[in-house]
């Protein structure tokens with residue numbers, strides 16, 4: 001059966017830790033594996049990091065630059081080199097590829113989001129393997145994916161993939177960072193990501209020397225992907241052939257089961273495609289109404305408004321302690337909400353001096369996280 005498979009490989013797997021130079025054997029095996037999956041009729045997307053790492057190698061820099069302008073310049077050097085290596089190897093196997101560089105703003109605007117979707121659809125229909133990376137050279141801080149784990153989760157959700165493989169320098173997820181806790185417990189299966197918080201799994205944000213985000217961003221990617229019905233696997237990048245074994249049912253790495261009820265494409269865009277520009281703290285009654293009652297959010301349930309935002313922008317919804325529970329599109333801007341928070345819908349007209357929407361966030365524009 002033909003499947004849609006998204007594979008993300010991190011800098012830590014693409015480069016040799018000691019020298020920072022490209023790990024050619026890993027890349028070549030990855031290219032062979034992906035080409036074979038393609039030839040068997042699957043649709044394959046590769047999300048590849050490495051622009052900054054390869055750029056550093058070319059320029060003789062011994063550590064990942066911190067200053068934004070330098071990082072952007074280095075990525076511009078590295079991205080071309082990286083694609084040249086991929087193109088040489090894939091061309092040897094007669095597998096066409098394409099470079100797709102995305103920024104967060106490409107997914108924020110609904111029309112651009114749909115446009116990206118159409119481009120992927122065409123490329124996959126043509127039998128091409130798109131190679132995706134963040135467009136590091138032009139991305140600005142406020143509108144950045146920041147790490148390719150999140151980007152790969154969004155891409156897997158966008159194309160409604162069957163699988164997302166996150167290839168990294170550890171063989172699976174552990175109860176704590178195995179670099180610092182040698183007896184950390186390996187985790188093979190995660191049926192519900194909330195279990196990880198309950199069982200106090202520690203996912204350090206510190207990546208390896210060249211990596212970005214560590215395990216935290218891989219868990220966010222799994223959250224985004226599994227909400228779209230995508231089975232997600234964290235496994236070791238050193239052995240790309242394991243992808244085939246996993247597809248054949250072998251239990252390698254950590255598997256995150258897809259959520260049984262998948263959220264609609266539009267709601268996934270609201271929840272993960274958009275960048276929230278504010279936060280609403282809700283009282284207990286409102287938390288209950290939206291989390292278990294499937295209700296819209298009313299002004300009466302808002303305890304506090306944080307940030308500046310306009311009507312129809314995305315905001316986070318949290319309980320009074322700041323724990324995020326949902327995201328949604330607001331019918332009022334932040335100034336209006338400061339005035340009407342805690343009041344009944346019937347009072348809005350008198351407070352604002354004009355008729356507004358009955359709900360602050362309609363349930364059709366509200367997504368539980």
Ligand SMILES: Nc1ncnc2c1ncn2[C@@H]1O[C@H](COP(=O)(O)OP(=O)(O)O)[C@@H](O)[C@H]1O
Nearest residue numbers: 010011012168174176204207208211212214215
């Ligand atoms: N709970 C955990 N289980 C496994 N690895 C973890 C955990 N917490 C943190 N890590 C660290 O995350 C690192 C992988 O992240 P990163 O360096 O960003 O990789 P990549 O370049 O593949 O994205 C591992 O080397 C590991 O030390």
Ligand SMILES: N[C@@H](CCC(=O)OP(=O)(O)O)C(=O)O
Nearest residue numbers: 011049050051052147148212
């Ligand atoms: N876009 C950046 C990669 C950022 C990133 O997430 O890196 P990694 O943690 O190695 O997957 C680059 O190409 O260098």
